Amino acid sequence: MKPTNEMKLAFESRSQNxxxxxxxxxxxxxxxxxxxxxxxxxxxxxxxxxTNCVVHGYKDCIGKIYITAKIYPDNxxxxxxxxxxxxxxxxxxxxxxxYTTCDTGERAGMGFAVMEAFTDRLQVRSxxxxxxxxxxxxxxxxxxxx
Amino acid sequence: MNVNLQGDREAxxxxxxxxxxxxxxxxxxxxxxxxxxSLGPKLLVLDFSGITFMDSxxxxxxxxxxxxxxxxxxxxxVQGAKGTIRRILLLSGLDKLVRIE
Numbered sequence: 001m002k003p004t005n006e007m008k009l010a011f012e013s014r015s016q017n018x019x020x021x022x023x024x025x026x027x028x029x030x031x032x033x034x035x036x037x038x039x040x041x042x043x044x045x046x047x048x049x050x051t052n053c054v055v056h057g058y059k060d061c062i063g064k065i066y067i068t069a070k071i072y073p074d075n076x077x078x079x080x081x082x083x084x085x086x087x088x089x090x091x092x093x094x095x096x097x098x099y100t101t102c103d104t105g106e107r108a109g110m111g112f113a114v115m116e117a118f119t120d121r122l123q124v125r126s127x128x129x130x131x132x133x134x135x136x137x138x139x140x141x142x143x144x145x146x
Numbered sequence: 147m148n149v150n151l152q153g154d155r156e157a158x159x160x161x162x163x164x165x166x167x168x169x170x171x172x173x174x175x176x177x178x179x180x181x182x183x184s185l186g187p188k189l190l191v192l193d194f195s196g197i198t199f200m201d202s203x204x205x206x207x208x209x210x211x212x213x214x215x216x217x218x219x220x221x222x223x224v225q226g227a228k229g230t231i232r233r234i235l236l237l238s239g240l241d242k243l244v245r246i247e
Contacts, residue, residue: 015169106206
């Protein structure tokens, strides 16, 4: 299925860009007339993915974070959040709730669990030393169906 | 972000306002910890009713304050968490450690 609309973002992995990223994606998706809850779910999932890039992907440096968001005719939204950072050595372990490698801050290790709970589909691809891509999918209920 | 702290040594309530993410969590944390360290309250209440967005950074914020209050022999409570914010707190199982009103 071909997307009916698409947008791309590239920005630096500075923590002040976490809010920029989630608000930008939410603004793009607003054209589907989502509910307050759907928008909130997407903002939360995007915030988690971008935070992972900032905290883990580019742990010791500032790098670029890339977001692509596509809208499909069946009201599905696909969001890809990609970094070219250090990668995740063990994805399965990283996705376990409460697991975190961060010992400097107060990270709860809930990022992937939240992304999973707030979207319809979550996929993670990572190569050590090359980077990580997170694929999020969510169907926005059409206004007629509500 | 803003934290409005009200109360005394018996009970201190931190009314949190704004968005909690990884970027803002540190400021929330510093504001609360400074007062908790100087006052040493028996009960600390985190009020989320003024929070407009929160991701799992908020779970870290609650967990960290829970640890601090435990070390001081005090208690932590959470109030005013609704919708997505409440869902995230429950998803992390925080309600097993902290009373969420």
